Amino acid sequence: MIQISNLSKAYSTQVILDDVGFTINSGERIGLVGRNGHGKTTLLRMITGEAKPNSGGISIPNNYTVGYLSQHLKFSKKSVLKEGCLGLKPSEDGIDESYKVETILMGLGFSKDDFTRRTVDLSGGYQVRLNLAKLLVSEPDLLLLDEPTNYLDIVSIRWLTGFLRGWKGELILITHDREFMNKVTTHTMIIHRNKIRKIAGPTDKLYEQILLEEEIYEKTRINEDKKRKEVEQFISRFRAQATRASAVQSKIKALQKKGRLEKMSDIKDLEFEFVSAPFTGKLLIEAQDLSFSFTKEFVSKAPSPLPLPTGQAGSPSMEEGYNISPTLRGGDEGEGDVSGFNNDHISKPESPLLIDGLDLAIGKKDRIAVIGKNGKGKTTLLNLLAGELKPIGGTVTHHPSLKLAYFGQTNIQRLMPEKTVEEEILDAFPSLSRSAARNICGIMMFSGDNALKKVSVLSGGEKSRVLLAKLIVSPANLLLLDEPTNHLDMESVDSLLEAIDAFRGAVVIVTHSEMILHAVATRLIIFDDDRVRVFEGTYQDFLDKGGWKDEEEGVSRAKQNGYKKGNGRNKKDIRRLKAELIDNRSRTLTPLQLRLAEVEETISRLEKGIEHDTQALVKASEKGAVESIQKYSRSIHDSRVKIDSLFDELEALTNEIEMKTRECEEKFEALTLNGS
CATH class of the missing domain: 1.20.5 (Single alpha-helices involved in coiled-coils or other helix-helix interfaces)
Incomplete structure (x- = not known):
């Protein structure tokens, strides 16, 4: 158990935390939320000792280990597997436990062939994955993860979700992916108005x-x-x-x-909208028999990266087909290699086709998500659609009225460090007046002098808001969005989803967030099983119809490495045991869930009663009715006492349900692996 008491932290005159305290109890997996800049990462760094509080203390038991995903990537071993094995705890009996490292590496997207690769040859994204693997295999008592999904693809995130749900120690997780957090954590903790609040249950419950x-x-x-x-x-x-x-x-x-109750300070939320350009045609873009591969010849002839076009992305007419001069973008799939192509694609005389014979039509109100493992071609496809890369086969045809807005992963590197936020907005649309530019700065939470901040001092989240601001300057009828939620906090992600929902044009988005996929996509472009295809349906439809082949392959590879080996049961026994497990789970959980619902309903009723009594109290005060004032004051007090007691029961019920559910899921997963 870790105890934080009377903790305060400030930078100059900016107060981050003010006399906060909380306890991390055994087995708790805590999701830490709060707006960017409110101290989430600072809190983790104080727990590890990398940062010091101004006052207060953090009590950590003796021999209790804390593991933190460091941003400093320094490797001492030549190969991936040997580096990963550095995270293993010393084995008392001398047994080789490298299979644990192999299992975690494959879960995070490495192949067996990658085990012997040199660590220096890894892209930036895979170096982060290797660092994460070392941390997970070290099995600390308290695991601290700060945005671990930023460099992962959906398949790896789904694996990490299952892994963390089975984590036996304690966990504090920071992530902008609300669904990932809710699946993994047992508790939610928020930094809000310089204070910390922690409850049992998901994020929505805490915010409510x-x-x-x-x-x-x-x-x-x-x-x-x-x-x-x-x-x-x-x-x-x-x-x-x-x-x-x-x-x-x-x-x-x-x-x-x-005394006087002070008025709470306003907390500004990100509120913006994409300006829709009119479009009367049927198809914005049509790709026919589209093929692409990176080759040495292609790389040697390719132009250097150029600034992102503003407004319309140089769209050719319908009659001309694809004949524009492309601008080459560095890297692919957010792998951290932004100065050139990922080495994986150009290490051989000619790489395999990333895209082979793809047909795609984008209608004027489509909501299309591009999904798949990293390095498979998702970003490349967006570059082809935008006209920044030229295909080696097939055509990409733009409608003459196409107006394209493109948010690319590497565009942060295209921001000029010496320029201010306001200047970046004006560069995107030179005819914009300075007052109009300032208004846009304010919309994107750069009000007042913050609009004069130089790009060089901005955080990752602030730079992402600058890029979004450059997109909303000009009207568009097609948005291409490549991982737009990286570096944004949950509140900003919610605002982005609202803006996408309100946009009257088409949207093509690359994302690793299953929450966004469920919320946005009505069609999918899927990179899976070494091919790319268009899926007509939602993400849930895709999962219901079989889901990820790459995910199945990962389970198969894990089994081959001795992970959760079977015990020889036949499929009939497995089905019977699964049925018994489901029946036992239902009989165990049903009474707990019914009581949970009763408690939640009672809390809701009491809270509505407080709201009613508060309004009645206001009216009684206006009339000077002393007896009514006393009556409603007592009622409000009694209700709050009952609510506090019910929340304690709610926390206990939630913990018990979570524990029993996790036990059932682990048994069910073991049976699935045994029977497959």
Whole structure:
């Protein structure tokens, strides 16, 4: 158990944490949320000792290990597997446990052939994965993960989800992916208004509680301000009258004793929209028999990366077909190699086809998600659609009225470090007035002097907001979005989803977030099983119809490495045991879930009662009805006491359900592996 007490942290005059405290109990997996810049990473660094608090303490038991995913990538071994094995704890009996490393490496997207690769040859993204593998295999008591999914693809994230759900120690997870967090964690903790709040349950539940509490606080504050003004008027009116002196003094003392509820400061949310350009045609882009591969000849002849076009991306007419001069973008799939192509693609005389014979038509209101493992060609496809790469076969035809806005992963590197936020906006649209540019800066949370910040001092999330700001300057009828949520916090991701939903044009998005896939996509372009295909349906439809072949391959490879080996049961026994397990799970969980629902319903009813009593209290105060004021005040107090008690029961029920569910899932997964 880790105890944090009276912790405070500030940078100069900016207070990050103010006298906070919480406990990390045995087995808790905590999702840490809060807006960018509010201190999430700082808190993790204080737990590890990399940063020091201004006051307060962090109590960690003796021999308790804390593991943190370092951003500093330094490898001492030549091969991937040998480097990964450095994370293993010393074996007392001398047994070779390298199979554990192999299992985790393959779960994170490495192949057996990668085990002997030199660590220096890995792209930036795979170096981060290797670092994560070393951390996971070291099995610390407390695992600290700060945005671990940024360099992972969907298949790897799905594996990591299952791995972390079975984590036996404690965990604090920071991620912008709400669905990933809710699947993995047992508790949610938020940094909000310089304080920390922790509850059992998912993120939505915590946000709903805070919203309700702040609504009640604000109503109470307004009510008390009205009463204060009435008392002040009474004092002012009768201060000079001797007959009322006693009453006046009593009012003054009561006023001084009560104190004033301060108005809560406003917390600005990211609110913006993409401006839709009109389009009367049927298809924005049509690709026919599209093929592409990186070759040495292609790389040697390719032009250097150029600044991202503003507004329309140099679209040829429908009659001309594909005849524009492409601009070459560095790297692929967010692998961290932004100065050139991923070495995997150009290490041989000619790489295999990333895209082979793809037919694709993009309609004016399509919502298309491009999904698949990293390095398979998702970013390359967007570059082909945008006209920044030229195919080796087939055609990409743009409608004459196409107006394209492109958010690319590597575009952050195209921002000029010496320029201000405002200047970057004006560069994207030179005819924009300075006041209009400032308005856009304000919309993207760069109000006032923040618009004059230089790009060089911005965080990753702030740079992403600058790129989004450059997109909303000009009207568009097609958005190409390549991992736009990296570096954004949950609140900003929600705002982005709202903007996409309101956009009247088409959207093609590359994302590793299953939450976004479920929320946005009505069609898919799938890179899986060494091929690319168009799937007509939602992401859930895709999963229901078989899902990922690459994921099945990963399970098969894990079995071959001795991970969760079977015990010889036949398929009939497996089916029977699964049925019994499902029946036992239902009989065990049903009464707990029913009680959980009852508790939640009671809390909801009491909270509505508090809201009703608060409104009644306001009216009673306005009328000066003392008995009613006392009645409703007592009712509100009693309800809050009951709610506190019910939340304790809710936490206990949630923990028990989570524990029993996890036990069933682990048994079910073991049976699945045994029977497959």
